[in-house]
Structure formats: C-alpha cells, structure tokens
Amino acid sequence: MADRRRTPGSQTSLREANRGRIVDAVRKHGGLTQVELAGVTGLSPATVSNIVKELSESGVLSTSKSMRSGRRAQYVTLAHTAGLVCGIHFAQRHLRVALADASMTVVSEHEMPLARDHRSDNEIRRVGMLVADMLESVSADRDELLAVGIAISAPMDSASGMIARPGILRGWEGIAVRETAERTLRAPVAVDNSSNLSALAEHRLGALRGQGDAMFVEVSEGIGAGILVGGHPYRGASGSAGEFGHMVIIENGPICRCGNLGCLEAVAGGEAVVEGLKPHYPGLKIGDVIVRAMAGDDACIRAIADAGTHIGVAAANIASMFDPERIVIGGHLARAGEMLLGPIRQVVDRSLATRLAPPPEIVAGQLGPRAALVGAIGLATDRVSAFPAGMSGTVELRAALG
Ligand SMILES: [Zn+2]
Structure with missing residues (x-):
C-alpha cells in the first residue's frame, strides 16, 4: 500500500x-x-x-x-453511549431528519422532498418510520432516543405546540403537532418556528455568535425571519412575530399563499423567483436559477437581484424599528451569495443612510440550508438534562458542519 x-x-x-x-x-x-x-x-x-x-x-x-x-x-x-436526540425540519417543500449524539454530532441524516399540500399527520407517520430505520441503521434501540426537536416553517405557539397563524402551512392547521409527534416517536418533543431555530443555531454556532440584537432571514421557497433580542427569540404575543415574508411590500401586488396581496414572499420568495422565470425556462427549480445565474445568465441574475432589492426594502423597515447589529441571510436562495446580498445591502444602506447609527451588517449564514435542522437538534439537546453539560465549541462546530 x-x-x-x-x-x-x-x-x-x-x-x-x-x-x-x-x-x-x-x-x-x-x-x-x-x-x-x-x-x-x-x-x-x-x-x-x-x-x-x-x-x-x-x-x-x-x-x-x-x-x-x-x-x-x-x-x-x-458511538452513542449517552443516548441520541433527533432533529427534524419540516419546510414547505422538503423534510430533513438527523440523529445526533449528546455533543450534537450528527450520526445519521436524511433529506427528502415534500408535496406542496402535504398533510401533517401523514408526514409525522412517515417520519416515525424513517426515524425507526435510522435508529436501526446506527444499531440504537428505541429507548436510546431521548428527545426530539421539530422545526416547522410556520409561526408556532410553543406553549400549545400548534400553528399560531392560519394560512401559512395549510396541512398543519389545527393539529397538535407536539402531541402527535410524541405519540408517534415515543419521546419528548419540542417544536418551534424554523426561522427562530435557524437564528438560534447561527447564534450558537454560526454568523450570529456574540450578537445580542440581530435578525436571521431565511430565503427559500418562502421567506421567514427570526428576530433575536438580547440573544433570545422575539416571539410576539401569539408566536407569530418574525413573519417577515408576509409584510406587504407591493400594495395590491401578486396574491400570496396566505391569502393576502403583495406580501414580500409572493414577490421575492424562491417560488416567486422561479415563477417569474417560467416564461423563459419552464420546469426550472431554485437551484437551477442559482447555477444559471452563476454561469452568467442575465434573466436569472436579474431575478435574484430584484428579489434582493425587495428583501432589502423590508429589511430596512425592520432595521429602523429594531436596530439590529447584524442581519444574516440564509436559506436556499442565499446560495446565490453576493448576487442576492449585494442588492439587499445597497437598499438597507441607502434607506438608513440618514440615521446617526450605522446600518446593520448584512452577511451570509454559516450553516447553510441546514441551519433550522441544527437548531432543532439544539432544541432537543437542551431538553435532555441527562446529557453532560459543557459541550466544547469544537464539538458544536462539528455538528454544524455535519
Ligand atoms: Zn403572505
């Protein structure tokens, strides 16, 4: 050899x-x-x-x-001698599931697509079978699963474990998500909004480390945000704070999946970007838009820049109310890098130029589209008191890098 x-x-x-x-x-x-x-x-x-x-x-x-x-x-x-936790992210169009050990090191991970109008009960049942297979694949028994964290791309009432606002993720409305998942997975379950969990994951391990007042904006199929005040998520009275994607950006603009007109998401979300390019490129996906834009395709570059400009307007409005130190942009469309971040930064800087305080920094997330999954793993590990305290930064970073 x-x-x-x-x-x-x-x-x-x-x-x-x-x-x-x-x-x-x-x-x-x-x-x-x-x-x-x-x-x-x-x-x-x-x-x-x-x-x-x-x-x-x-x-x-x-x-x-x-x-x-x-x-x-x-x-x-x-080896997973101290037991395992499970992190799950139900996004609008895909599902991510990971098993991790006490140090948040991922030992098994799966990703699969979800149908547009998927139903929560079917998907929770499917996840139950998947988790059983994943436990078997790492030679772990059912009782080694100590806790589960679930990230859902919709506003969540963390006290009741149910969707806090109708219209965002229709197949999940009126379902006691936490109770249903606890029955299926036979372990304690905690649920939270995916953007809040992404913000917490970036705060713990990524681009928001050391930042008290900050915002995480997820630009995937839809658009969501997690707002951190003093390092803690700001949830609002009903749990629906941070519905950044449903701020009205164009009065009487295109119809949004929430039923409103002219929401940011209906103008600048990944699905809207793809929809706008359909006359040029039928059958396009978000990933294809980025690949084409990086190869110099003018229509795709323009579509991403326009999305950035609209997101910038909304971000500037939020920034003038909350004065965040940093705004992190994550999600699938953030893979476009400066093609998306540049226009956001330009609008924010221009809109806030007359203020005395410096405008917030606009930076890319460090955990990529897995941020919500990493946040869900963190939510689960926080629920397990039996785990040894004092995880080292190196170990946490290993989890982030998967
Ligand atoms: Zn909307």
Whole structure:
C-alpha cells in the first residue's frame, strides 16, 4: 500500500487523514460493515480493521456483529453511549431528519422532498418510520432516543405546540403537532418556528455568535425571519412575530399563499423567483436559477437581484424599528451569495443612510440550508438534562458542519 512507502512523519499524518475518512464515511452512511468501509474509503481491509479497532477502544466508534449476504460481518457505527436526540425540519417543500449524539454530532441524516399540500399527520407517520430505520441503521434501540426537536416553517405557539397563524402551512392547521409527534416517536418533543431555530443555531454556532440584537432571514421557497433580542427569540404575543415574508411590500401586488396581496414572499420568495422565470425556462427549480445565474445568465441574475432589492426594502423597515447589529441571510436562495446580498445591502444602506447609527451588517449564514435542522437538534439537546453539560465549541462546530 502507498502508506507503507511514506516517511514516519507523513505516515502519522496519513493515519490521521485515514481516521478522518473512516469517521466521515460512517457518519455519512449511518453505519457500514468493515468490508463496505474499505469499499467507500478506498483503504485496505487491514487498515480499516486496525483503525476501527483503535477508534472503538477510544470510544469514537462502536462495533456489533451482523449478517451480510449470509456472512458474519463487523458492523460499524458512531458511538452513542449517552443516548441520541433527533432533529427534524419540516419546510414547505422538503423534510430533513438527523440523529445526533449528546455533543450534537450528527450520526445519521436524511433529506427528502415534500408535496406542496402535504398533510401533517401523514408526514409525522412517515417520519416515525424513517426515524425507526435510522435508529436501526446506527444499531440504537428505541429507548436510546431521548428527545426530539421539530422545526416547522410556520409561526408556532410553543406553549400549545400548534400553528399560531392560519394560512401559512395549510396541512398543519389545527393539529397538535407536539402531541402527535410524541405519540408517534415515543419521546419528548419540542417544536418551534424554523426561522427562530435557524437564528438560534447561527447564534450558537454560526454568523450570529456574540450578537445580542440581530435578525436571521431565511430565503427559500418562502421567506421567514427570526428576530433575536438580547440573544433570545422575539416571539410576539401569539408566536407569530418574525413573519417577515408576509409584510406587504407591493400594495395590491401578486396574491400570496396566505391569502393576502403583495406580501414580500409572493414577490421575492424562491417560488416567486422561479415563477417569474417560467416564461423563459419552464420546469426550472431554485437551484437551477442559482447555477444559471452563476454561469452568467442575465434573466436569472436579474431575478435574484430584484428579489434582493425587495428583501432589502423590508429589511430596512425592520432595521429602523429594531436596530439590529447584524442581519444574516440564509436559506436556499442565499446560495446565490453576493448576487442576492449585494442588492439587499445597497437598499438597507441607502434607506438608513440618514440615521446617526450605522446600518446593520448584512452577511451570509454559516450553516447553510441546514441551519433550522441544527437548531432543532439544539432544541432537543437542551431538553435532555441527562446529557453532560459543557459541550466544547469544537464539538458544536462539528455538528454544524455535519
Ligand atoms: Zn403572505
């Protein structure tokens, strides 16, 4: 093997790199046999066997015997001796589920699309089966699942665990989300609005670290925001604060899914951007708009910039009321980077130029579209008092990076 020909110094660093490859592969697949690990990492079976043994002894990996194609095999998973938590993000059009250990390190993660008018009871049942499969894939029993955090892309009443405002996510209205999920997942469940959880995740691990008064704006299919006051989410009287996407930006403008006319989301949300480009490009998705814009497509660049300008107007209005220090832009459309952030920043700076205080910084989120999922994992770990306190920053960052 190549590693035997190296000098002793580089052999040590190569061994480090090989350890990293094995841990990453196990995390990505949830669990693998040693033979499968050799296949996906390209390392020799002997190297895999040595490293797995070493990492099992140091408590990083855990092994169990299993049968594969009629043969006995050594099945390898990440160690999770202190139990597991589950984070779930129900967005408008997709679902993310992750199992994480006490240090918020993700041990298994899945993403799948959701139908436009999906029903909450069907989806919670589907998640129940998925979580059971994921627990099995990491060789964990049901009772090792200690708590679940759910992020929902709609205003939530965290006391009742129900949607706080009708019209935003129709298939979820009138459903006791927390109780239904607790019955299905057989673990304590906490629910919150996805933008609040994204704001908390960016505050804990990302672009809002150390920021007390700040705002997180999610620009995905729809638009939402989480407002932090003194480092805590501002929820309002009924839990529907931060419905940034449903501020009226064009009087008598296009109809919004909430039934109102001219909401920011109906003008600048990902679905509106895609809709506006349909005459040019039928069948386009948000990701395609960004790829085309990055390749220099004028119509796509213009559509993203126009969305940014509208978001900027709304952000400037919020900023003059709340005076946030920083506004973080996240969600799918934020992958467009400065093509979206530049126009937002220009409008905010111009609108607030006459104030004495400096305008808020407009920066990209550091956790990407997974921010709400990371926030949901954090919500679950906060509910588990049995977990050892004092998680290190390094460990938290590992969770953020997945
Ligand atoms: Zn609306």
